[in-house]
Amino acid sequence: MTFRIISRPDDRTDEKTLAIPAFDHVTSGPIVDTRRRGLHDLRISVTDHCNFRCTYCMPRSVFNEAYPFLPHKELLTFEEIVRLAKIFHTHGVEKIRLTGGEPLLRHDIEKLVAMLSAAVPDAELTLTTNGSALKAKAHALKAAGLNRVTVSLDSLDDATFRAMNDADFPVQRVLDAIDTATAAGLAPLKINMVVRRGINDGHIIDMARHFRGSGNIVRFIEFMDVGATNGWKMDDVVPSAEIVRRISEVFPCAPLHPNYAGEVAKRWRYLDGAGEFGLISSVTEAFCGGCTRARLSTDGTLYTCLFAQKGYSLKSLLRSGKADDEISNAIQAIWQHRADNYSELRTAETAKQKKVEMSYIGG
DSSP: OOOOOOOOOOTTTOOOOOOOOOOSOOOOSOOBOTTOOBOOEEEEEOOSOOSOOOTTTSOTTTSSTTOOOOOGGGSOOHHHHHHHHHHHHHTTOOEEEEESSOGGGSTTHHHHHHHHHHHSTTSEEEEEEOSTTHHHHHHHHHHHTOOEEEEEOOOSSHHHHHHHHTSOOOHHHHHHHHHHHHHTTOOSOEEEEEEBTTTTGGGHHHHHHHHTTSSOEEEEEEOOOOSSSSOOOGGGBOOHHHHHHHHHHHSOEEEOOOSSTTOSSEEEEETTSSOEEEEEOTTTSOOGGGOOEEEEOTTSEEESSTTOSOOEESHHHHHTTOOHHHHHHHHHHHHHTOOOOHHHHOOTTGGGSOOOOHHHHOO
16 A cells, blocks of 8 residues: 655745655554664654744744744644654654744643643653743643653853844743753753854853753754754854863763663763763764654654655645554655665755755754
8 A cells, every 4th residue: 555645845945745655564563764773752843933033943034024834724733643643652652752843832732741641651751942931831741741841042141042042032031941840840851052163162161060960961962954044054063072072171071871772962971970961963973873763843744854855744644534554554654764864974065955944843
């Protein structure tokens, strides 16, 4: 059986949806792709809206008043999200992360968390946020069944932070939200810092110092060429090796083993016992060979790589009346044909490709 998805232009990325590959047989349980990579993580973007305009993600010059955000009818409903999550879970997904855009802008997001928690109770349920609405929602999210939160925080210096989020949002409000989420039981939080040379790389040590001993974990992320609007240049990348060197000169540290196979962040511990930090090195130390992530966009398109140009419309299957086993078979066929290794092949030219935007696919 082969499902065929009609190609659809997308004004934001000039992408087209792909035809779902044919499959010859159906298996139950976990699946692997052409490189023997399993399916462990599912990231679900619940909105393409965000109240920040971070320069590396949603630059205001592009995402302005005239930008064509998705109409509400094009978004997956909570019921559709839960249905797909349950199907993905049967194929080995053990971790579900809600992303955006800014996921806390999705109305009644706590309801979705509760629905997912009930539907796949043995999966780890997490959420990535810019922190702007986290203080108000942290306790409700925990009560609904959320396990952990990741907060994006690119600097502790207020002027730098405001410049990077381009929304004049103060850093103290994010720090207050982190404290509230920690107290609500969503710890250990992960704090993501995207590092750009000449912009915020001078604040790496301050970030490490602030969160050492807190129980929360900073993860330093190399500036990546996601999408086509963030003006990525290799000169702006601060290699993870340099970040480790800088930190170790102040706080001696040593590498740790990963928590599980396919973990993206490389873990480092402080030798004085003050906790750990992580490094996400997609540019200088590609980890494609262990990537176990699938991404479901805001409008129900499945992407098998963060740097994809095209995806597969699962929403069309949902809304055309396909049964769960048919959708399950389609997901299996897509994953079994997966061969993505963009970061291993990255060049200055491939970086210019018009890839799907992060705000649409989720980080």
